[in-house]
Amino acid sequence: MTNINAAPTLLTPRLRLRPHRADDLASCVELWQDPVVTRHTTGRPLTRQDVWTRLLRHPGHWALLGFGYWVAEERESGRLMGEVGLGRFKRDVLAGRAELAKVPEAGWVLLPWAHGRGYAHEAVTAVLDWRDGQLPGNETFCLIQPENLASLRLAAKVGFLERESVGEGSEEVRLLVRESR
16 A cells, blocks of 8 residues: 555546645535535535635645545546545444444545546546555445435445445435445
8 A cells, every 4th residue: 555645636538636735626516516516425416615615624634544535537627536546434324334344435526517427437446456456455335315315326336236225204315335456
């Protein structure tokens, strides 16, 4: 494992995955105030202050854990399309799940204009390839709401297998796990 305390830049044929910067705030506010984005994530648009706090936590993940989230942008235009990466969020829905305590959680969100173009697949594949080459252990998990069919399809396409449902009622999510390749 490499000692990493800042997000490296990852390049794919069409995308640049790069560290968050303070000047990403306006674009991240656009992302996190979009109702399509927040429908299956936060459940509500975030305030500018909430987005700022969220933006600041990304460098902390990298500094403390050696992994985290990237900004996803088009290489050609530099236009921010979303965020993708790995986290350790200590989610209440997973309390008492010791087997997942040190397993990175994958996640992705893209603005609607980027949907249906294969960008999410390209970005998530780059993150998982990076994970497989840089981090110890062989598992990654993700949590996806059952109504989020596009993300469930993407997760399956990149190798996640549904393990179970966790949570109850409106808090129910699918727990999917992927073994490193």
